Amino acid sequence: MGGSTTTYPGFPVPNPTTSYWQLPPHRIANHRTTPNLPTTTTFDYIIIGSGISGAATAYKLLRRNPSTSILMLEARSAASGASGRNGGHCRAGWWTNFKKYAEAFGEEEALKFEALEEGNVRDIAAFVREHEVECDFRAVETADLAATEAVWEEAMEVVRFREDVRRRRPDAGDLSSERKFWVGEEARERFGIEALVGAITYPGHTQNPYRLVCRMLELSLDMGLNLQTNTLVTDVSPSTTPDGARQWNVRTERGTAQGRQVVLATNAYTNALHRSLGATGFLTPSRSQVTALRPGSNATGNPALRGSAGIDDFEAGGYFFAREPGLQGEGDIIWGGGRPVSKTREMGITDDSTVHAGIAEYLHHAPGHLFGEKAWGTEGEVLRDWTGIVCYTPDTFPLVGEAPGEEGLWMSVAMNGHGSK
Incomplete structure (x- = not known):
């Protein structure tokens, strides 16, 4: 389905920004179950991507059948994509699309x-x-x-x-x-x-999403998952074994692995691996940005900071919450959004190694503008800015299931930013 990373854009960059959630790095951040990439074993499944889609797929497959052999390949450190760098919300926030979906x-x-x-x-x-x-x-x-x-x-x-x-x-x-x-x-x-x-x-939750996914990966490791981090996949192609069975060859910079079935849990990076899908323009990657900052001098006790919130735009607006008492970083404000500040709205970008300076400036001052100078007071310290790459489709629906006409190639991609807040 492809060629080399030097001739096709859209692969994960090797030096992404570090999110608030990734400090300190999890103990499995750079885990390799085996020192060398297994290239002589044909796995039941090869899962590409270690975010929540890949982690949940591995976990559920192994819970259903512990004898299933699974190799997971991650281009960077574990949970280093959007799952490890989103806004930390867990809520059913897309009720606002109900009318649109019903009409369509x-x-x-x-x-x-x-x-x-x-x-x-x-x-x-x-x-x-x-x-x-x-x-x-x-x-x-x-x-x-x-x-x-x-x-x-x-x-x-x-x-x-x-x-x-x-x-x-x-x-x-x-x-x-x-x-x-x-x-x-x-x-x-x-x-x-x-x-x-x-x-x-309405009821919702906040969390450290990076820790959640890493724990899910640990549970799968306990059940036999072979996780290979810092292993960039450059090509996925079908082949036929001598006995006529179909399998998939997954080429990496460390060698080529074989699997009877492959799951692309690659979200915004899918275009780089599945070139024919990428050529349709159906998947659009986009860069999202989040900041962590200390609250304003007058903000202590403000009722809006006791939960989580999305603000104003019911399609792609801002969102925030404050870290609860007793947690590391108690009182820190996690604030995301600001995409309209960018002339391109950050669409078509797969590089999360930098932040957009204009969006950062907007996010740093967004709380003061929303709450008002009197209620917010003197602005607090900016702790960290970071970015993450999400993926959109025209109808806002993800692509989940077996790829048409490609037996044994599965996808769980294009989450449209949903769940990454």
């Missing part, structure tokens, strides 16, 4: 998507509890905040549409059962933000 694909599909998203949040929470994962997982009240009448009306239109579906279809459940609506002065008092027009709150 039908109410049944929209309800399935809603149930899948909410189910994923519950599954992550259950996984953390079952395995006592030390990833700072906290249940919080999360909020979608609107600072303009237009955005608030857009949100209310979705709510009205979803409630109409519930009245016509009692089996659809009630979107509002766990959501509270705050309007006007009530919202401003509740969140201590004078600019608010309205707010919607």
Whole structure:
């Protein structure tokens, strides 16, 4: 499916920015189960990518059948992609797309998507509890905040549409059962933000996403996973064994591995490996940016910092939360967004080794602008800026399943930034 990294763009760069979550590095950051890449074994599966998609795939395959042989190849350190550098939110925040999905694909599909998203949040929470994962997982009240009448009306239109579906279809459940609506002065008092027009709150979580994924990888290592970090895959191609069976050859800079099936958990880097898919232009990589900073001098106790929040733009807006008491970095503010500052909106970029200076400047001052000078006070210290690469599709849906016409080649890619907040 390809050639060399010197002739085709889009592979992971070797020197990404270090996220807030990756300090200190996890004990398996540079893990190699075997010193040499296994090139004489044909694995049941080769998984390319060690983010949450690759880690969850390995974990579930091994839980289902512990005798399954799996080789995981990661271009950089473990969980070094978007899974290790996002904003740390875990919430069912795409309820705002319900009307759009229902109009495009039908109410049944929209309800399935809603149930899948909410189910994923519950599954992550259950996984953390079952395995006592030390990833700072906290249940919080999360909020979608609107600072303009237009955005608030857009949100209310979705709510009205979803409630109409519930009245016509009692089996659809009630979107509002766990959501509270705050309007006007009530919202401003509740969140201590004078600019608010309205707010919607519902249960969510915050976490260290890097620690979560690394623990998932550790559990798979205990079940027999062979993890090879710092091993860039440059090509994936099919072949036929002497007995007529189909297998896949996965070429790396350390040699070529063989697998009966291959899973691309490569998200924004998929175009570089699957050139024919990349040629369609269906997958669009994009760089997202996050900052960690200390709160303003007057911000202590502000109610908006007790949970997590997305602000204003119901498609690609900003988001923030404060690290809870008792955690390392207690009180640190994690703030992401700012893509509109970039002339390109950071689209088409796969280089996470640098930050956009204009977005960094915006994020450093965003809390003060939102809360207001009086409520925020003197700005706190900027602790760290970092970037991560996400991937979008025109319909916002990921590509999950076996690649058409390519038996044994599977994908779980193009998460559209969803879940990486």
